[in-house]
Amino acid sequence: MKKRTKKLISMSLASIMALSLAGCGGSSGGSDSSKKEGSGDAGKTLNIWCWNDEFQSRFNDYYPEVEKVSKDKSTTTLKDGTVVKWTINPNENNNYQNKLDEALLNQEKASADDKIDIFLIEADYALKYVDSDYTMDIKDLGLTDDDLSEQYQYTKDIVTIDGTQKGTTWQATPGLFAYRRSIAKDVLGTDDPEQVQAAVADWDKFNAVAEKANEKGYKMLSGYDDAYRTFSNNVAAPWVDGKTVKVDENIMKWVDQTKTFTDKGYNNKTSLWDDAWAKDQGPEGKVFGFFYSTWGINFTLLGNSLADPDGEKEVGNGIYGDYAVCQGPEPYYWGGTWICAATGTDNKDEVADIMKKLTCDKDIMKQITLDTEDYTNNKSAMKEIADDPDYGSAFLGGQNHIKLFAEQAEKIDMSNAGKYDQGCNEKIQAAFKDYFDGKVDEDTAKKNFEKAITELYPNLEKVEWPSN
Structure with missing residues (x-):
């Protein structure tokens, strides 16, 4: 069963990330230790981090450059000899984000073959990474407006900050x-x-x-x-x-x-x-x-x-x-997974090619839907299937x-999305469960939410409830 686990954002770690970046002058262009762009200088290892095997299966089944997959699926070898190393940390108890954050903090010090090249994020905590210098502007990788023209706007909005898009996805999730x-x-x-x-x-x-x-x-x-x-x-x-x-x-x-x-x-x-x-x-x-x-x-x-x-x-x-x-x-809408390029990647050309083929290529998007019944992020491809009698x-x-x-x-509107969505959504559901069960009254459930949310986000001072 495919489980979409969504756990709490680690605000203290996010703060450490921000302070670390400020100290080392991080930017979307990557560190000085990164290798130059171009297939000739690309790293021999492409590191991809995710929390389950969904993207791994899409990659292995539909990325045209795949040559072979190891028996245990821990690595994928591409036609140019690049070895894709998969790091999959299940997201129970925020495990995935915590380990990812730690690795990103050490990105500049990592050797070429240990640098994270791609990591996956979910909508509920997307802004935590999009609003940081650890993710690259996909335009700096070479993706153009024309490449992205058939994608649903909301899938672009979720990973856009101050006009800069820092991720892309193969799926839409109405x-x-x-x-x-x-x-x-x-x-x-x-x-x-x-x-x-x-x-x-x-x-x-x-x-x-x-x-x-x-x-x-x-x-x-x-x-x-x-x-x-x-x-x-x-x-x-x-x-x-x-x-x-x-x-x-x-x-x-x-x-x-x-x-x-x-x-x-x-x-x-x-x-x-x-x-x-x-x-x-x-x-x-x-x-x-x-x-x-x-x-x-x-x-x-x-x-x-x-x-x-x-x-x-x-x-x-x-x-x-x-x-x-x-x-x-x-x-x-519910869910979705976005591909982000990690700042400092030494495989920019390969990362860009993966993004283009697995999120922008109409034929690949259509085939994924025909094979899996998943809904992919290409309007023209989906219209062809929708209109097929x-x-x-x-x-x-x-x-x-x-x-x-x-x-x-086409009706999905993400204009009200924010960086506190994950915590607020999870805490409100947890706080009112006792109310639904009859263990507490509504006022107590509200107080429990207020306590939980201000503990999770100490920078927030109060909670206002709608008037009856």
């Missing part, structure tokens, strides 16, 4: 509502995506369907966190204004809905990624649907739907084929989900 066809037929009398969408087109309608589902013995959602991203991606302003955390009204709408769903039995009281949540997506599940972005459907939901995880991915194995997707009450996902009962993703991707 979200949809994935529902069980059989349950929809029982509750609504239809499993047709357009008719189901009409039934859940806004939150009032969604809540009404939850009541109907409950009457039939089903849960509308699995747990507390399932709808969170749909609300948090549609806030009116960033989390922090100056030194004040301002909780958006839309976040409190999530709190109110989740408390109602919990009290009335419309959810199963699970949390994202726990065993009960995963089980709710499988053959024994009684949950109407799940909010998922692109990667979640073709990786996590598909895997959880199978009765035999090692068996064929086909109708007859669990509830494969019983899911479909619709837009849901609000557009949103013969394309359909067997997992989704033959539905062309790319068409819906293409419509949703």
Whole structure:
């Protein structure tokens, strides 16, 4: 199962990074000890850091310059003889960021073959690295506006600071509502995506369907966190204004809905990624649907739907084929992985070529989607698949989900993203879990959030809540 683990930003380490840079005069151009550009002077080793094997598999399967992969997959050899060394540190307990930060602090002192060339980041903590001198302007690598012209704007905005883009990605991650066809037929009398969408087109309608589902013995959602991203991606302003955390009204709408769903039995009281949540997506599940972005459907939901995880991915194995997707009450996105070039890399030409081929090449992007059903970051390629009358996902009962993703991707707005997003999103969900369970009242949950967030970010002075 593909798990998107998002842990807390280490603010003290980020501060050390900034101070270190100030002391050594770091800049996007790299250190004096870096080798000159050009394939002839390139390092013999290309070091790539990530937290799981997703990018590694994309690289090994689709980068045209791959010659061979070692049996243990720890290295990949390119056609020019360059050896790609993979450093994969799982992100449990912030392990990935902590080890990456330590390595970046030592980047200038590292030998040529030990320097980090590429590292991967997620949206929730992207600004921590984008707003530092440890990431390079991709234009300095040679990527042009024309190269990036088919990418979705929000994927560029997330890794842009003061007009400088410091990363690029092969994927876009718009979200949809994935529902069980059989349950929809029982509750609504239809499993047709357009008719189901009409039934859940806004939150009032969604809540009404939850009541109907409950009457039939089903849960509308699995747990507390399932709808969170749909609300948090549609806030009116960033989390922090100056030194004040301002909780958006839309976040409190999530709190109110989740408390109602919990009290009335419309959810199963699970949390994202726990065993009960995963089980709710499988053959024994009684949950109407799940909010998922692109990667979640073709990786996590598909895997959880199978009765035999090692068996064929086909109708007859669990509830494969019983899911479909619709837009849901609000557009949103969830997740995504960006490729950053580390300042000091001695393989600039190779890094640029990887970025161009694996995030800008239309044919490669299209093939990734055709092979994996993942949604890639190229508008023209996705439109071709969306408009193909013969394309359909067997997992989704033959539905062309790319068409819906293409419509949703254009609606994503990242103008309210900020560097405190990860911590605020995680702490608010954690603080209100006890409230949903009835262990504390709402005022206590608010106080617990205030305490947690000011401890995490000591520079923030207070929290303001929306008036009722």
